[in-house]
Amino acid sequence: MKEYLFPHFQEVIIADEDKEVVEKVLECIRDIAEEFGPSGIEAHINLIMASVDQLLDKAARCQIGRDSGTDSEDSANNEESDGEDMDHDEIVLGNSTDVLNAVAKALGNDFLPHFTTIAPRLVKYLSDDYGKSDKTMVIGCLSEVMASCPAAIDQYFDHFFKVLIEHSTTTDG
16 A cells, blocks of 8 residues: 555645645655654655655645736735735645654654755755744754754754854844
8 A cells, every 4th residue: 555655645745736735645644654653654755755855845736826817806815815825835834844853753863864855955944035933843843853863963963053043043033
């Protein structure tokens, strides 16, 4: 069953237009990692990480702007839909970081090679282009990954410590 499940999950994450569907798939992946540990995810770790990569790069279909041709009824709903999109973007990021945390916990130090490739995508969410909640989620994710994957501490602690100091001195830090 696993040989069909994770490829289907990846297809849904990348191709589905509905952020709520993507959110549920991420929750499923997180739950599988938490409940089954390494045996539930090891064979498909590359698919999982590629899917999270797509989401962190905002390259999944649900994150790409919809058709700009709108009629008057669509225009009236744009403001409401923009607010909902921002909420769903935050939830997608939160669920993506939850997946990373669950996978790191399941794999321990074996997560380090995957963390090395995904860390730069996480760090971009610490820029001024992103809101406080995004920054908080990413800092929390980095902390939890390091707690679950101690091998990451040696490699990333200096950089992570600078990030913590930098964000603790901001007006909303």
